[in-house]
Amino acid sequence: MTSRKRAHIAMFSIAAHGHVNPSLEVIRELVARGHRVTYAIPHLFEEKVAEAGAEPVLYTTTLPSPDDDPEAWGTTLIDNIEPFLNDAINALPQLAKAYEGDEPDLVLHDITSYPARVLARRWGVPEISLSPNLVAWEGYEEEVGEPLYRDLKETERGQAYFARFEAWLRENGVDQAPDPFVGRPPCSLVLIPKALQPNADRVDENVHTFVGACQGDRSAQGDWQRPAGAEKVALASLGSSFTKRPAFYRECVKAFGDLPGWHLVLQIGKHVDEGELGEIPSNVEVRRWVPQLAILKEADVFITHAGAGGSQEGLATATPMVAVPQAVDQFGNADMLAALGVARQFPTEEVTAEALRGAVLELVADPEVARRLRVIQEQMATEGGTPRAADLIEAELPRR
Numbered sequence: 001m002t003s004r005k006r007a008h009i010a011m012f013s014i015a016a017h018g019h020v021n022p023s024l025e026v027i028r029e030l031v032a033r034g035h036r037v038t039y040a041i042p043h044l045f046e047e048k049v050a051e052a053g054a055e056p057v058l059y060t061t062t063l064p065s066p067d068d069d070p071e072a073w074g075t076t077l078i079d080n081i082e083p084f085l086n087d088a089i090n091a092l093p094q095l096a097k098a099y100e101g102d103e104p105d106l107v108l109h110d111i112t113s114y115p116a117r118v119l120a121r122r123w124g125v126p127e128i129s130l131s132p133n134l135v136a137w138e139g140y141e142e143e144v145g146e147p148l149y150r151d152l153k154e155t156e157r158g159q160a161y162f163a164r165f166e167a168w169l170r171e172n173g174v175d176q177a178p179d180p181f182v183g184r185p186p187c188s189l190v191l192i193p194k195a196l197q198p199n200a201d202r203v204d205e206n207v208h209t210f211v212g213a214c215q216g217d218r219s220a221q222g223d224w225q226r227p228a229g230a231e232k233v234a235l236a237s238l239g240s241s242f243t244k245r246p247a248f249y250r251e252c253v254k255a256f257g258d259l260p261g262w263h264l265v266l267q268i269g270k271h272v273d274e275g276e277l278g279e280i281p282s283n284v285e286v287r288r289w290v291p292q293l294a295i296l297k298e299a300d301v302f303i304t305h306a307g308a309g310g311s312q313e314g315l316a317t318a319t320p321m322v323a324v325p326q327a328v329d330q331f332g333n334a335d336m337l338a339a340l341g342v343a344r345q346f347p348t349e350e351v352t353a354e355a356l357r358g359a360v361l362e363l364v365a366d367p368e369v370a371r372r373l374r375v376i377q378e379q380m381a382t383e384g385g386t387p388r389a390a391d392l393i394e395a396e397l398p399r400r
Helices: 017-032 043-051 077-098 114-123 140-149 156-171 178-183 246-257 292-296 308-316 330-339 353-365 367-380 385-396
Strands: 008-012 036-041 055-058 106-110 127-131 188-190 208-210 232-237 262-267 284-287 301-304 321-323 343-345
Touching: 008 017, 008 114, 017 036, 017 043, 017 106, 017 127, 017 308, 017 385, 036 043, 043 055, 055 077, 077 114, 077 156, 106 114, 106 385, 114 127, 114 178, 127 385, 140 178, 156 178, 188 385, 232 246, 232 292, 246 262, 246 284, 246 353, 292 308, 301 308, 301 353, 308 321, 308 330, 308 367, 321 330, 321 353, 330 343, 343 353
Parallel strands: 008 036, 008 106, 036 055, 106 127, 127 188, 188 208, 232 262, 232 301, 262 284, 301 321, 321 343
Antiparallel strands: none
């Protein structure tokens, strides 16, 4: 008879809220089940992963910090992808040294953590991707990947990037090309509801398992109560990174400032001063950071950048959404929310107080929107969440 004993599980991620937060409840559950979990992470997130019960394994990163101006990420495709390769080359020797003599039984990794995949293969242990957003489907490369990278591969900088990536993989014993190395993991747990996945019917579920939202107890982030007299509540937030949008926030204030019965909670992040917003009406509450899930449990509408975390929290709380995507996967998430019939979508430059107010009032008055949200909420409840994710991870552990 074989049995599993207490295992050493190593998680690898980057210093970004949208990549760390989705994994934390899974880590907490694995620790509660008696496993030792180490978590490779830059210093900025040391306390956050330790609070979940993991042992932080710290490394120095070259990626922009969540505290940096979002312009640090640049404006072009190559600006966005090159930093991850640079950071992988920088981090791999640090992580190899940190784990020397303490190799894990299994590797978990965020989709951005290239060193984790190299090390798992070097150590000969199972590797599982924890994807905080959409995954590739059959035909993804032809429909999305090739058109996206075609022009870049014709440029000198793009060719240098792919050549450097291939050379790094070969040096470390990986015989895959960069695209499948990044986009085609051998095993993947998808930490979003299946409703948010484009072309879900073409996803290989022998590789990817949708476990849905792993939200857990957020009481440590604080509570929030609907103010007395607030008939309707709106939450507006652009997440943690791409928050330098004072003009957008001003339009939000204008949209709700004279709207009878409404209360607006406006999260502005670290890069905008409240003074840039002009006079703040009494029914508008401006904060740098909010306990988002607690507010969404009370909110009637969510104005969001459509990040994966926010999108699924909106769905889990059956909250209609106005999607204003800012970067990367947010555009695809916004498309999916609109296609599901539970959101309206606007480019940032087209957000005006009038358009925003009209979309909000239309959404909250539409019974079909409410019905669709209830159906999705019920579907999400069956996906398993944190316990199922932990079960699937334990199933991949080597038997003793």
